[in-house]
Amino acid sequence: MNVETTISTDIAPLHFDQVRFEHRGHRLLMPTSVTFSGCRRTLIMGPNGAGKSLLMRLAHGLLRPSGGQVRWQGATPVQAMVFQRPVLLRRSALENLTYVLAIRRVPRAQRKARALDVLERFGLAALSKRPARVLSGGEQQRLALARAWLLDPSVLFLDEPTSALDPAAIKAVEDAVNAFHQQGTRIIMATHDLHQARRLADDIIFMYGGQALEHTPADRFFDIPHSPEAAAFIRGELVW
Numbered sequence: 001m002n003v004e005t006t007i008s009t010d011i012a013p014l015h016f017d018q019v020r021f022e023h024r025g026h027r028l029l030m031p032t033s034v035t036f037s038g039c040r041r042t043l044i045m046g047p048n049g050a051g052k053s054l055l056m057r058l059a060h061g062l063l064r065p066s067g068g069q070v071r072w073q074g075a076t077p078v079q080a081m082v083f084q085r086p087v088l089l090r091r092s093a094l095e096n097l098t099y100v101l102a103i104r105r106v107p108r109a110q111r112k113a114r115a116l117d118v119l120e121r122f123g124l125a126a127l128s129k130r131p132a133r134v135l136s137g138g139e140q141q142r143l144a145l146a147r148a149w150l151l152d153p154s155v156l157f158l159d160e161p162t163s164a165l166d167p168a169a170i171k172a173v174e175d176a177v178n179a180f181h182q183q184g185t186r187i188i189m190a191t192h193d194l195h196q197a198r199r200l201a202d203d204i205i206f207m208y209g210g211q212a213l214e215h216t217p218a219d220r221f222f223d224i225p226h227s228p229e230a231a232a233f234i235r236g237e238l239v240w
């Protein structure tokens with residue numbers, strides 16, 4: 001991470017102004033207005049099918065809204081996204097990283113050392129020569145995070161990155177998320193894991209039925225949720 005990112009507190013706010021998303025006549029995201037600002041860890045929660053991924057993909061620019069506006073207030077910052085199932089190149093773990101450095105025009109002579117450095121940071125040094133696609137789920141997710149690290153993002157989106165992982169691998173991903181955050185990266189992460197949200201979140205957006213029902217600081221969300229749906233979700237009674 002460069003120094004600017006390390007001390008940055010001025011990441012452009014991201015505004016959703018009455019953003020909606022429709023597909024074949026079905027309204028999948030109701031008109032939604034939220035703002036992501038500062039260097040916070042915002043966790044998007046809600047049951048299956050609530051619209052968490054849709055919100056993330058609209059925010060990252062992977063989907064175009066059917067109406068309303070997704071708008072960065074200021075220069076669009078460097079962003080990275082980590083998915084539930086990592087999308088990795090059919091190359092070694094090391095080459096997945098040197099490829100990113102080549103795209104970023106890092107001089108060839110520096111690429112291998114930088115990539116190895118980051119593999120080491122993410123506990124993957126011993127696996128550097130292994131084909132990325134034969135790595136375990138947890139290792140692949142750490143490689144995806146290592147690749148994101150090389151992009152030096154101001155904003156990191158993570159879409160249920162731990163849903164298929166065991167507790168040790170979940171902890172490794174959460175440690176990495178906190179490392180990004182400590183370096184000054186805004187975190188926007190979807191999860192339906194309440195325990196994970198309690199561990200990580202500064203604030204929570206609660207989605208249900210394509211609606212963002214709440215956007216509140218995490219402690220308030222868990223103590224006094226506004227909506228009956230969120231209250232039921234916290235009690236473990238709302239499965240979908």
Ligand SMILES: Nc1ncnc2c1ncn2[C@@H]1O[C@H](COP(=O)(O)OP(=O)(O)OP(=O)(O)O)[C@@H](O)[C@H]1O
Pocket residue numbers: 023028046047048049050051052053054055063160190192207
């Ligand atoms: N690109 C798309 N085109 C059409 N429909 C979509 C698209 N993306 C999602 N959907 C639909 O929108 C609804 C919400 O999906 P979304 O993936 O956002 O839910 P989610 O809250 O992330 O759920 P899960 O926890 O199961 O991942 C679902 O009914 C899904 O089938």
